[in-house]
């Protein structure tokens with residue numbers, strides 16, 4: 364168990380800490396306007412639903428819940444690098460933050476919302492990693508009718524540091540073939556399944572007909588995942604709402620320059636041990652990031668915050 368949980372008496376009645384899958388500690392939030400679950404392992408949000416709505420976040424039924432592996436689904440916190448480390452092939456994919464136990468530093472009601480703050484600082488393990496710098500990270504999760512995720516990183520090194528970061532959000536959809544992502548029209552992207560050169564932006568929304576793994580650079584405004592946008596090849600008028608079908612999840616962001624859109628499709632799903640073979644049909648990742656040319660540089664003592672705000676829209 365992590366060492367620093369706030370004293371039980373200081374937690375509001377909307378927050379409970381207890382064992383989750385695999386016995387890993389979880390912060391259970393049951394607020395007036397939304398519920399959430401956050402594992403201390405990686406400060407990993409595995410559930411969020413506005414009150415009265417179906418869950419918005421997707422988790423794999425095949426996720427492992429062990430201390431030395433990341434969870435599959437939810438919102439992995441990728442830091443301080445994204446994907447494979449450039450200079451160290453043995454370094455874990457997406458950095459060390461999603462593999463470490465974060466402290467629950469604070470949890471409070473704030474009006475109708477519940478705010479939980481998690482903290483991770485450098486340790487002997489991180490100082491001997493591929494990114495050996497001194498730092499403090501604070502991750503504030505605000506649970507309500509919207510879910511606000513704010514990752515603040517402070518450079519405690521005596522010299523400049525650079526890092527990448529991602530809120531690698533997995534979202535539930537009823538059928539990936541009927542899903543589209545709007546808000547990225549015209550933005551050039553790096554196709555992680557293709558060559559190194561940026562591809563020209565597309566006119567329309569992103570639609571899915573095969574494995575998709577794209578880094579949209581210079582994307583600072585909101586993206587919206589429209590579930591049930593396409594039915595039998597026809598685009599349905601955006602007003603249709605029937606359960607999850609027709610639902611729109613809007614992702615607003617601040618302090619983020621890049622967006623990753625990912626669906627593993629058939630072969631990659633089959634190749635991942637912690638991902639069900641057919642689960643790719645009901646998820647899409649739209650990730651709020653600062654990666655590649657959008658990596659963050661901080662002077663000594665400087666802080667940077669990247670924020671994603673998820674909400675259901677009509």
Ligand SMILES: O=P(O)(O)OC[C@H]1O[C@H](O)[C@H](O)[C@@H](O)[C@@H]1O
Nearest residue numbers: 456457555576577623624625648
């Ligand atoms: O399997 P993971 O290390 O969690 O990575 C899952 C995925 O993360 C991002 O979306 C990357 O762009 C993908 O290339 C990668 O496959």
